[in-house]
Amino acid sequence: MAATAHKPLSAITADDLAAAAPGSDAATLNSAVWRALDSRGGDGPAAVWGELCRSVLRPAVPFAVHRMLYYGCFAGFPSSTPPAWTPDPEEAALTNVGRVLEMRGRELIGDAYKDPITSFSDLHKFSNENPEAYWKMVFDEMGIEFSVKPSCILRESDAYPGGEWLPGAVLNAAANCLTAKPGRNSNDVAIVWRDEGKDSDSLNYMTLEELRKKHSLVANALDNLDLPKGSAIAIDMPMNVNAVVIYLATVLAGYVVVSIADSFAAPAISTRLKISETKAIFTQDYILRDDKELPLYSRVVEANAPMAIVIPVRGSLPIKGLRVGDLSWPDFLGRVNHTKVDDYVAVEQPASAFTNILFSSGTTGEPKAIPWSHISPLKAAADGWCHMDIRKGDVVAWPTNLGWMMGPWLVYASLLNGASMALYNGSPNGSGFAKFVQDSKVTMLGVVPSIVRTWKNTDCTAGFDWSTIRCFSSTGESSSVDDYLWLMGRACYKPVIEYCGGTEISGGFVTGSLLQPQALSAFSTPAMGCNLFILDSIGNPLPQDVAGIGELALDPTLFGSSTTLLNADHHKVYFKGMPEKNGKVLRRHGDEFERTSDGYYRAHGRADDTMNLGGIKVSSIEIERICNRVDDSILETAAIGVPPIGGGPEQLTIAVVLKDQSQTADLNQLKLAFNAALKKLNPLFKVSSVIVVPSLPRTASNKVMRRVLRKEFTQATQTKPSKI
Structure with a gap:
């Protein structure tokens, strides 16, 4: 930040504050600023900024004041990544990672262990050098159950560039979502939701036991379609409670979900159905937005989809014009033998068995079909456990769709960590969603930058209490410093954990942590279990502790990353022509990244x-x-x-x-x-x-x-x- 660009905090006057916040008590604000400078000025700008966040910058204070004080605090800061949030040692010790480090720090890291904040980077190093111990610890913490335990966590294999993960393991990822983990019981809330337009109504809740019964009903109904196990079954719906039930029931019953975004037009739907050889599809007759009916089933029909199971969005109203062979939701469920309605034994499968086919565009014009296995959910949930600190009893919201990886990510990161999933069945762009966040007491709110910009421009979150939020997380796009400064201020300056990864990784490769200072629009750490490299202009990896900018490459020993593509050569896409590091061919990702001089990472868009x-x-x-x-x-x-x-x-x-x-x-x-x-x-x-x-x-x-x-x-x- 250039010193000439903004007034230093000490130069800001009551008149400046009055101009930024007309009608406010500028003199009182100015006095509070000087108290922060007097009490914390000797500890540096981050300490002063933290004091201002605690004592001055409430959500009701106009954002122009927040902005003025932030840039004033860090005027002349020697880096482009000043810390907008700094962890408190006592709170850090209560995080998932902090708690484990306090109990087992010396066992995991050795005598070099000091405290959760100081030793976080040591844990990251440990996660890469000791995958056997690190991942076993994470699985134990999340309560993951294997019907057959793996012979080891990772073994070398000529078939897999980074090695083979969980060889011999047998499990069902969906079944793991439905079991009562330590500290969680069957009466705990699994899903909380509300429909758009019913913002004054009470929230809807589904307990873990109720969710288990719903899954059993749908899984039994799926078996009555007489499709071979392993068949591909598509879901083209908004991310509502029915979509989540169908998703998990499909995996529970040993079928493979085909993820299709509900915004897709018929040609895009058709392409994905053909690539995945889909045998059936779940959809709705319409999508309701602002009380308008947006056609969905008609798009599925136009795409020449196979048998469709169609859910009426207006409850009991019959669906008109179904094709021959298609089923309404009531008729689909009505095929179940009701003596088995509440009971279903999960189909246990090898860890490498497919559970979900998602799509990511490549450079050929045809979307890459990326299979997720039963390992993929464990990576998603582990990122949530470590980096977003999702704990038992939390409430996690992230406006998304099952057509994109963050939809399945939300399901697994919530339920495998014993948290509740918060679903708003409607547009996240207005006050209805903001009220839902307040009423459902969300503790981790995921966003994409375009939504945040809409909230900021329309001020639709004003007046709602977001104080239960412990952190935000952001993915999908590059974010703006001003927008995310505004976002932090809505929740009394809780941190934003930037998160970047890919469908083919089942999660993130670079992110943030509640045990590290967080800078706006920047990443503070590679994800646990991940080593990343920035390539120079001729394609060679830069030393990992050196500042630089270039195409990003990943160490291939990355838990949860893809091993095959349905419609492309996996080796050619991700490994051909890549340099070696430490005797291993690096994995291509395709983003251009910068490592700053103070150790943060910034994304600069696609390199391809x-x-x-x-x-x-x-x-x-x-x-x-x-x-x-x-x-x-x-x-x-x-x-x-x-x-x-x-x-x-x-x-x-x-x-x-x-x-x-x-x-x-x-x-x-x-x-x-x-x-x-x-x-x-x-x-x-x-x-x-x-x-x-x-x-x-x-x-x-x-x-x-x-x-x-x-x-x-x-x-x-x-x-x-x-x-x-």
């Missing part, structure tokens, strides 16, 4: 030809194929994700090359046409700007250099605020 739009990774080629056909005047296009000024989610920019270079294009008309066409790919994709260029930069092999365009457009937005 995919981009991240609204938390959805999409191939540039997919978008360009559609845009190229919009107008006969277009020769070719290039699609690039460009971060806005001040950071935040990527915005879609389309570079256009015209057939007739002398022609003048109507850029606004092109933008409207592109957006209309892209709705068929995904209604969430929107073009932010269009620019005409004489030609696209290319390599000697004629490959479009989108990175060059991205750099040029990013520089243009920073030097010229007007839209390009």
Whole structure:
């Protein structure tokens, strides 16, 4: 932070505060600022900022004051990553990791152990050097039950670049979600939810025992479809209580879930059904948003889906126009022999057996089909246990969908850790969701940056009490410092744990921790059990403790990471052409990352030809194929994700090359046409700007250099605020 950019805290006056917060008692605010400086100034800016968070910056104080004091505190700070939150030693000792370290620190780390905060990095090193001991400890803490225990945690194998995890183990991940862990009983709440439009109604609750009975009913009904075990069964629904029940029942019964986002248009649905060879699909007749009925079943029909089981969103109202062979939800459940309705014996499977097929866009235009096994949920839950500190009795909310990895992640990270899952069946963008967070007493709230920006711009969270939140977590997109400073202030400055990973990893590779200082829009640590490397300009790994920027690569010994793809060569996608480190070929990830001089990590978008739009990774080629056909005047296009000024989610920019270079294009008309066409790919994709260029930069092999365009457009937005 440059000293000239913001007034130092000591130079801020009552008049400055009055201008930032008209109508407030600026003199009292100014006195509180000086008290913080007097009492903690000798301990450094982080201590002063912490005192201001505790004593001055309540949610009702205008954000302009929060912002002024934050930047004033750290004016002239020698790093771009000042700590916006610092752990308290007493609270750190109560976290999952802190508690284990206090009990077993010397056993795990040795005599070098000091305390949970000081020794956190030692535990990370231990997790990589002693996977046998680390993962056994985590499984014990989470109460994971194996019907057949693994012969070891990890063994070398020529078939797996990083080794084979849990060889010989037999378990069912869904069954583990339904068992009463130590400290949890069958009457504890498993799911709390509310439907949009019923914001004044009481919350709905489902206990662990009630959830078990619901799963048993649905699992028995699935068996009555007479599909072979291991068949692929799709779910194309909003993330509501029925979707979660269906998801876990499918895994419980030994079938494989095919995850499809409820925002997808028919062609995208069809592609995923064909790749996975889906045999049946669960869906709804409509999605209700703001009391509007958005068609869903009709999209499934248009996609030529196999047998559909259709849930009516308006309760008992019959569904009209079902295809021959499709079933309504009541008819599906009615096929069950009711003497078995409350009883189902889980199908125990090898740890490597598939449980879920998720999709992630590659650079070929076709989404990669990534199978999750029974190991994948353990990685997701372990990240939640360690990095988000999800504990027994917590309430975890994260607006998401089963079509994306954070949907299954939320299921497992909540239930395998003995927490309740909080589901709001509606849009998270308004006051209804904010009230739900308050009423359900959420302790860990997951977000994506675009939602936070909407909350901040509309002030829809004002007046709601989020004081039960112990931490936030964020993933999916690059975040903005100002937006996340605002977010922390809504919960009296609880930390944001940034979290970055991938569907093919079942969780994160870089994240944060409640045992480390957290900087805004930055990651403080590689995930437990993960070593990451930044490659230099010629592809060699930089030393891990050296600042630098480049493409990210991962140590292949990464618990929960994929070992196969259904429709692509796994080795070619993730390992071919990668450098070696410590005798192992590194695993490709594809993001460009920076390690700062003070040990934080920052993400700089995709290093390849995919981009991240609204938390959805999409191939540039997919978008360009559609845009190229919009107008006969277009020769070719290039699609690039460009971060806005001040950071935040990527915005879609389309570079256009015209057939007739002398022609003048109507850029606004092109933008409207592109957006209309892209709705068929995904209604969430929107073009932010269009620019005409004489030609696209290319390599000697004629490959479009989108990175060059991205750099040029990013520089243009920073030097010229007007839209390009």
